[in-house]
Amino acid sequence: MKIGIFDSGLGGLWVLAHLEREMPEHEYVFLADQAHVPYGERTAEEIVNLSFKNTDFLLALGCQMIVVACNTATSAAINKLREKYSDIQFVGMEPAIKPATENSKTGHIGVLATKLTIEGEKIKESINKFANGTEVHTCIGQGLVELVEDGKSDTDEAEELLKKYLEPLLVENIDQLVLGCTHYPFLIKRIQKILGDKVNIIDPAPAVVNRVKFLLEEKGVVLNDGVGNMKLFTTGDENKMQKFTQELFPNINVAHIAI
Ligand code: DGL
16 A cells, blocks of 8 residues: 655654554655645645645655645645545544543643644634543644754754743643644653653654554555555755654655655
């Protein structure tokens, strides 16, 4: 099975790494739309158009399923994608409000995501559906995506900015933090340092892997049916992305693509 994955940038690589680790038999084509990152500061209309372009590129390479490895693009565009490409299966990312509220003992959870995700309808729907009396404290992580893109995830600069967002959530007595952007798991070391061990951090990737697995099983796609491979593309600077992917996927070249 050939699975296409896109994100505005490097965050989706976190999802790709989880997919590949759990299901190494499949073929993966990953597109980082780094020419247009960050999506979170754009309008929903722009993100829909960019998502169409990303999808066209992945479909032209023969992908049979698309993972929108971006909470922001899921929030702004997944309904439109499903309408336009009605014969293709899309898997999106939504902030994990449900498990967070179920796990919370203090009755307070935090959600850290981009501006567009926090202000979008989808998250409001999830909160209405799943909060069940739990207080959901949302926070826009302005500037965090840029730090990850610039390779500054594990720096004091990142920690200072994270403190600004996370300390007020600690005052609210949260015991769960939902990472509502696929870039944020790359900041997990510094996030954990600020939050300590009383707050559980919810990574967005495992739920997506489970969903993809479930859909493939439902389609009758047999696992262990081939040797997988991976292709990595960026609309931005391929050398910059290559530096980032060196550790995650050491033998895979990144190619530039203009779309
Ligand atoms: N990785 C993204 C997300 O999950 C994109 C953030 C952005 O480009 O602003 O929301």
